[in-house]
Amino acid sequence: MAEWGEARKSSLLGKYTQRLSGPQKVTGQAKYTFDINRPGMLYGRILRSHIPRGTLTALDLSPAQQMPGVKAAIPLIEVGKEIRYEGQEIAAVAADTKDIAADAIRAIRFDYDPLDHVVDLGESMSESSPQIRDWENNQSDRQIDEKGDLQAGWTTADAVVEATYSTEVQVHTCLESHGHVAEWDGDQLTVWASTQAVFGTRRDFARHFELPEDKVRVITEHMGGGFGSKFGPGVEGQAAAKLAKETGQPVKLMLTRKGEQNTAGNRPSMVQHVKAGATKEGKLVAYEVSGYGTSGLGGGAGFTGPYVYQVPNYRTEKFNVAINAGSGRAFRAPRHPQGAFAMDSLMDELAEKIGMDSLEFRKLNDPNEIRHAEYDRGAEEIGWNRRQKVAGSAPGIQKRGIGVGSGQWGGGGGKGTKARVNINSDGTVEAVTGTQDLGTGIRTAIAIIVADELGLQPTDITVKIGDTLPGLPSGGSGGSQTTPSVAPVVKTAAMAAKESLINHLAEKVNVVADEVVIKEGSVTIGNNQLSWKEAASTLGMETISEEGSWDENLREGGAAGAQFAEVEVDTETGQVKLIKIVAVQDCGLIINRLATESQINGGVIGGIGYALLEDRIMDGQTGRSLNSNLIDYKVAGAQEIPEIRAIAHDTDRKVTGIGEPVTIPTAGAIANAVYNAIGVRVRSLPITPDKVLTALEEA
Amino acid sequence: MQGASCVEPIDWVEVWLSNRGDPAHLHLSKDGCRIHIRYLVQEVCPTSRLVIQGGQMAEDTTRSTDQPEDRQKDLHQVNKTGLSRRNFLKGLGTGAVAATVAPATLAEADSHSATTGAEITRATVKLSINQQVYQIEVEPRTTLLTVLRDGIDTGGQRIDLTGAKEVCDRGACGGCTILVDGRSVYSCMMLAIDAEGKEITTVEGLADDNELHPVQEAFIEHDALMCGFCTPGFVVASKAILDQNPNPTREEIQAELSGNICRCGTYPFIFEAVASAAKKMK
Numbered sequence: 001m002a003e004w005g006e007a008r009k010s011s012l013l014g015k016y017t018q019r020l021s022g023p024q025k026v027t028g029q030a031k032y033t034f035d036i037n038r039p040g041m042l043y044g045r046i047l048r049s050h051i052p053r054g055t056l057t058a059l060d061l062s063p064a065q066q067m068p069g070v071k072a073a074i075p076l077i078e079v080g081k082e083i084r085y086e087g088q089e090i091a092a093v094a095a096d097t098k099d100i101a102a103d104a105i106r107a108i109r110f111d112y113d114p115l116d117h118v119v120d121l122g123e124s125m126s127e128s129s130p131q132i133r134d135w136e137n138n139q140s141d142r143q144i145d146e147k148g149d150l151q152a153g154w155t156t157a158d159a160v161v162e163a164t165y166s167t168e169v170q171v172h173t174c175l176e177s178h179g180h181v182a183e184w185d186g187d188q189l190t191v192w193a194s195t196q197a198v199f200g201t202r203r204d205f206a207r208h209f210e211l212p213e214d215k216v217r218v219i220t221e222h223m224g225g226g227f228g229s230k231f232g233p234g235v236e237g238q239a240a241a242k243l244a245k246e247t248g249q250p251v252k253l254m255l256t257r258k259g260e261q262n263t264a265g266n267r268p269s270m271v272q273h274v275k276a277g278a279t280k281e282g283k284l285v286a287y288e289v290s291g292y293g294t295s296g297l298g299g300g301a302g303f304t305g306p307y308v309y310q311v312p313n314y315r316t317e318k319f320n321v322a323i324n325a326g327s328g329r330a331f332r333a334p335r336h337p338q339g340a341f342a343m344d345s346l347m348d349e350l351a352e353k354i355g356m357d358s359l360e361f362r363k364l365n366d367p368n369e370i371r372h373a374e375y376d377r378g379a380e381e382i383g384w385n386r387r388q389k390v391a392g393s394a395p396g397i398q399k400r401g402i403g404v405g406s407g408q409w410g411g412g413g414g415k416g417t418k419a420r421v422n423i424n425s426d427g428t429v430e431a432v433t434g435t436q437d438l439g440t441g442i443r444t445a446i447a448i449i450v451a452d453e454l455g456l457q458p459t460d461i462t463v464k465i466g467d468t469l470p471g472l473p474s475g476g477s478g479g480s481q482t483t484p485s486v487a488p489v490v491k492t493a494a495m496a497a498k499e500s501l502i503n504h505l506a507e508k509v510n511v512v513a514d515e516v517v518i519k520e521g522s523v524t525i526g527n528n529q530l531s532w533k534e535a536a537s538t539l540g541m542e543t544i545s546e547e548g549s550w551d552e553n554l555r556e557g558g559a560a561g562a563q564f565a566e567v568e569v570d571t572e573t574g575q576v577k578l579i580k581i582v583a584v585q586d587c588g589l590i591i592n593r594l595a596t597e598s599q600i601n602g603g604v605i606g607g608i609g610y611a612l613l614e615d616r617i618m619d620g621q622t623g624r625s626l627n628s629n630l631i632d633y634k635v636a637g638a639q640e641i642p643e644i645r646a647i648a649h650d651t652d653r654k655v656t657g658i659g660e661p662v663t664i665p666t667a668g669a670i671a672n673a674v675y676n677a678i679g680v681r682v683r684s685l686p687i688t689p690d691k692v693l694t695a696l697e698e699a
Numbered sequence: 700m701q702g703a704s705c706v707e708p709i710d711w712v713e714v715w716l717s718n719r720g721d722p723a724h725l726h727l728s729k730d731g732c733r734i735h736i737r738y739l740v741q742e743v744c745p746t747s748r749l750v751i752q753g754g755q756m757a758e759d760t761t762r763s764t765d766q767p768e769d770r771q772k773d774l775h776q777v778n779k780t781g782l783s784r785r786n787f788l789k790g791l792g793t794g795a796v797a798a799t800v801a802p803a804t805l806a807e808a809d810s811h812s813a814t815t816g817a818e819i820t821r822a823t824v825k826l827s828i829n830q831q832v833y834q835i836e837v838e839p840r841t842t843l844l845t846v847l848r849d850g851i852d853t854g855g856q857r858i859d860l861t862g863a864k865e866v867c868d869r870g871a872c873g874g875c876t877i878l879v880d881g882r883s884v885y886s887c888m889m890l891a892i893d894a895e896g897k898e899i900t901t902v903e904g905l906a907d908d909n910e911l912h913p914v915q916e917a918f919i920e921h922d923a924l925m926c927g928f929c930t931p932g933f934v935v936a937s938k939a940i941l942d943q944n945p946n947p948t949r950e951e952i953q954a955e956l957s958g959n960i961c962r963c964g965t966y967p968f969i970f971e972a973v974a975s976a977a978k979k980m981k
Contacts, residue, residue, distance in 0.1 A: 022919035025927030026934050028862020028902035035861035098849060175866045175874060175928040175962050224928030225962050257867050439926025439963050594922045598968060602925060605964030630867035630960060638956040641966040
């Protein structure tokens with residue numbers, strides 16, 4: 001079993017390393033799928049439904065097909081089928097230019113018989129709602145989970161809180177929209193894909209076109225954000241490849257911003273009615289929740305709960321509600337931010353009711369020791385003792401408050417990655433594996449691991465990822481699994497390559513392997529010292545090429561996190577201004593501290609949008625989204641960013657993933673800070689000025 | 700409502716004319732409306748680069764009169780706003796942009812000329828991009844961003860400057876930021892024909908003989924990028940800020956960069972990078 005050794009002594013592991021892709025990205029040289037221009041390439045575009053529901057009665061592609069510059073038009077739905085949401089694909093075209101493709105889409109004629117739609121969660125559950133999918137009253141089966149003796153729990157409770165919490169539908173809003181460039185050469189398909197899973201995408205393309213997998217190549221050199229929404233070709237990828245096949249020319253088809261916002265996934269909403277009880281000594285004893293949410297027409301709505309804290313007796317009931325809207329997809333820590341916001345708010349409410357400090361109450365119910373340390377560290381950093389002792393008691397119009405939130409994630413990685421490290425006779429080193437870099441920095445992490453093992457610098461390593469061609473598969477980048485899945489295999493590959501070089505050199509000069517030491521860019525053999533290049537040149541016609549293997553001992557799951565927020569609420573305008581956020585995140589063994597801090601910042605900022613700004617707004621009458629653009633759908637911008645203290649809580653354990661856990665606690669911390677400031681609780685995200693003012697008015 | 704030639708059911712219309720680089724916002728009231736808009740659209744008009752957003756739906760009168768039976772049914776479905784849902788939906792049925800505006804006059808025009816692109820004229824423009832002159836044939840509607848990314852010069856050479864990104868396609872995100880005569884401009888909001896005679900600099904043109912601009916260096920050093928898709932826009936915008944204001948405070952940096960969006964959440968390190976580049980450039 002391999003070990004990371006004493007990482008703190010490494011000059012690379014856990015230190016600040018600049019991203020290898022930095023120079024390409026700041027000069028515009030980094031080519032994303034969106035930037036791929038192939039010789040003879042056509043531009044694809046999708047005609048989407050503007051109605052939420054209806055039966056397609058006619059579809060005429062001929063006006064588009066007859067336009068000069070249009071090379072192909074294909075249907076994406078059969079006449080007679082039901083259109084089920086705004087943005088559903090009707091047809092696709094390929095044309096010489098982007099503008100002609102847009103003209104062609106407008107020229108296509110279709111007709112339909114409208115059907116009654118529903119886009120509101122509550123309305124969909126009512127008896128008067130149209131039945132829009134195969135669930136009774138548009139509601140999926142209840143998932144019920146029970147533990148302990150709930151009745152006994154209530155009898156021991158000294159304080160009980162009952163509340164309803166809700167969260168909005170959040171849209172991924174990847175800046176590079178979903179899309180592909182597809183190119184056929186005979187029966188060989190090459191696809192540049194904006195994807196989180198090159199191998200999964202290859203498999204899906206192969207299945208769709210009934211090709212052997214080795215006839216499909218998927219390339220993702222750089223990609224502009226996925227956040228859980230980019231795991232397969234989707235209708236758009238299939239359409240791109242089909243158009244390319246039909247025209248015999250490469251086709252680029254990227255979703256428009258509107259298509260992206262309406263159809264490429266979202267974080268489902270949540271409504272939960274919860275009741276919980278605690279003893280006056282501060283122990284949670286009973287928890288009961290009934291909750292639901294909508295992810296559009298699909299499943300996958302839900303929330304974690306009870307969350308983080310131990311409750312001996314509980315009953316939970318959760319289900320999905322269907323509406324006529326684009327379906328949800330995995331979104332950075334699926335189900336957790338919803339659950340955490342509600343649980344963190346609930347914990348605050350209970351603590352107040354039993355007259356206990358909120359942090360003390362949490363510690364009494366949180367079994368995770370790492371998080372206890374994080375609570376202490378974060379409390380000191382934010383100045384927890386400055387918190388309003390009585391919520392809302394500060395004088396003045398602008399009131400400040402402090403709150404805390406918690407999170408927990410798995411992220412331990414898993415088997416399935418193949419990786420290879422090559423040492424060439426000119427001294428160059430290649431690390432090859434089939435993972436992909438979403439922006440998390442795995443490319444640089446791989447270079448750090450290999451360089452650390454071989455005594456080189458990360459910039460000495462050529463990392464080849466994001467391509468299925470070398471045939472070294474790796475899983476999709478989801479669940480914060482990438483680094484803990486890839487790192488062990490890369491590490492063992494580098495170890496094997498190093499061992500091979502040592503054995504080669506030892507054999508060459510006839511010494512035992514122990515006498516060969518590779519360190520800090522040079523190789524010592526007995527009393528002789530060779531530079532790395534000189535040592536590699538002894539390989540002559542040979543190349544060292546070693547595969548790594550999975551090693552359980554190099555990775556670990558279970559990352560705990562805690563965040564603290566300080567806010568200032570204007571009680572006249574309802575505006576919540578963030579003052580500071582402290583994020584203390586268990587990061588296991590850190591490979592690149594710089595990228596880790598970036599991830600923490602990013603998670604917090606995603607959480608800020610979730611807490612205060614983002615909300616997909618559907619219009620009940622038309623069944624259409626009112627904000628499927630970047631003007632009206634508000635993601636956090638430069639002006640919304642407070643001081644953020646990203647603390648990578650270094651536990652020196654083993655490698656883990658943190659992309660997701662860092663976005664979980666933010667909304668709860670902000671919501672609790674708002675309460676601490678104004679003494680009135682807003683139980684619904686996003687906490688917009690109108691909700692704050694309404695809450696103040698009703699108080 | 701039947702036979703209405705203008706747009707009675709429309710509550711508000713927002714028009715952006717983007718042929719001057721900066722969008723003009725025109726809010727047209729119901730009474731003041733002189734555009735023939737038959738459908739609620741949120742689309743880019745192909746001939747005039749016009750973005751329209753409508754607050755409510757106009758009725759497709761042509762279709763209603765053509766289909767008397769439908770019309771009869773519709774009468775029973777008129778909802779409380781006085782708007783027939785069926786016609787409302789029907790009106791959207793073609794997927795067509797149904798508004799045309801002569802850029803300066805907002806005169807009425809027939810909707811269908813816009814849908815086919817048949818009357819589009821082309822012109823050859825001379826553009827100076829990163830100190831190199833290109834001759835490119837464009838349509839009046841072609842944006843500068845489209846030329847940079849997808850344009851082919853008259854010699855058949857792809858311009859292929861793909862650093863500037865199309866993200867929102869309506870001047871909301873800054874992903875396509877470039878410099879025009881030294882000022883930062885959203886290239887998705889500027890027509891190519893309006894860029895003639897101006898000096899255009901893209902992110903590809905910032906480095907000097909392979910030596911990175913201090914802003915670019917600072918972005919790398921401070922990890923002011925993750926996925927990197929927004930990075931070219933931020934880099935260019937940051938350079939423009941420092942050209943105007945060599946000593947920005949953090950608040951000024953935040954205010955100046957509020958026209959750029961990053962979804963990965965790199966802002967804190969971007970602010971650090973800009974501050975650090977400012978020091979370096981002294």
